[in-house]
Amino acid sequence: MGFGEGGCTISTLRPELLSALRLIVITDQGLAAPRAMEAVVEKALLGGAPAIQLREKEKSSGELLEVGQRLRELTGRYGALLFVNDRFDVALAAGADGVHVGPEDISVAALRERVPAGFIIGYSCDDVAEARRAVGAGADYIGCGAVYGTTTKTDAGVAIGLERLNAMATAVAVPVVAIGGITPERAGEVAATRAAGIAVAGAVMTAEDPAEAVGCLMEPFQSRAAEP
């Protein structure tokens, strides 16, 4: 698709973060049901998922922290990163590696002032100028989408497509993670862009075999990394 040409600005960043950003599995108890979300997460971790993002909008703060603590234990056991959506209080209290925020949440600049050194901040946006401002304020990676239509996040807006994803990944100095409607079948064409990886909720949370889904989603990114 011609997306791979030119210099790669992301190769100078923390390699362990780059590797973890190949696949972020976003939790959703509603999608995982009737299975416990934690059971689906554990299968995803068994399948090699390098990062989990806790995103459960319906839970109270206390419940969210309890789930966060269980996921911290699980991700720790498998050597995966744990991010928490929106809530840096829960992220800090659970000992998570980072927080993921969007335009409606606490700003990256306000977060960066408050979190410990090395704490990872992800920021959702699909606009290059806004992404660069977020990076300037301290964002470690950008979540960009929805690449395709998505059914799991009702406020994700219209699909931006692969060209715009690639333009974003080329234009900002930190890893760009593609999100929105990504399935195992589509992972190959996303990996042909300069996106560092993908974030999915439905493709893993609803999978009959979450470990297998993780393998299929990651394979094109691992093959790409192995290329000379």
Next chain:
Amino acid sequence: MGFGEGGCTISTLRPELLSALRLIVITDQGLAAPRAMEAVVEKALLGGAPAIQLREKEKSSGELLEVGQRLRELTGRYGALLFVNDRFDVALAAGADGVHVGPEDISVAALRERVPAGFIIGYSCDDVAEARRAVGAGADYIGCGAVYGTTTKTDAGVAIGLERLNAMATAVAVPVVAIGGITPERAGEVAATRAAGIAVAGAVMTAEDPAEAVGCLMEPFQSRAAEP
């Protein structure tokens, strides 16, 4: 009513906190409408309200922080304390004086580990053993209620009454703030217990004259403090 007899354990605590806990005005944009909640808060501050608690469940994190920053500016101008309900991330980012949590929120112990020295933690409960555990974990005051029936918080449970409020205020070593259905008319009988003060949403947010409502709500507590 006989509630005033015996030793007073709360008199040894920080006097500025004790004084501020005479009245906590809890925000509620829904109740303040069609007026802007911030305008009602400013009138309450003009009337002498010593503490404001930001509690707006419907707002996104980013909106909540913006409101928190505006209230921080306002409360700072009037020398009042600012608490944030539930969200210590918003409380920290807005530079609030404290956070107020309940059994469904992040635990007092987990909060105390994460907040700076001097940060105030309030905890809602109506059970003496639970209140003592919260104080042991680091709570600076207890919110106790609903003393009367309340219409502004749907999950507040049944009314506990003045006797139980007084028993709680007698049994725990930190100030106890009465909450739930308190009006200017009822403030006198609440001030006859050992409660350090009261917290209200409706009585100020819906008041035609919020400054006057604040005066009426605080008067019995100020008279009590002035007694020899």
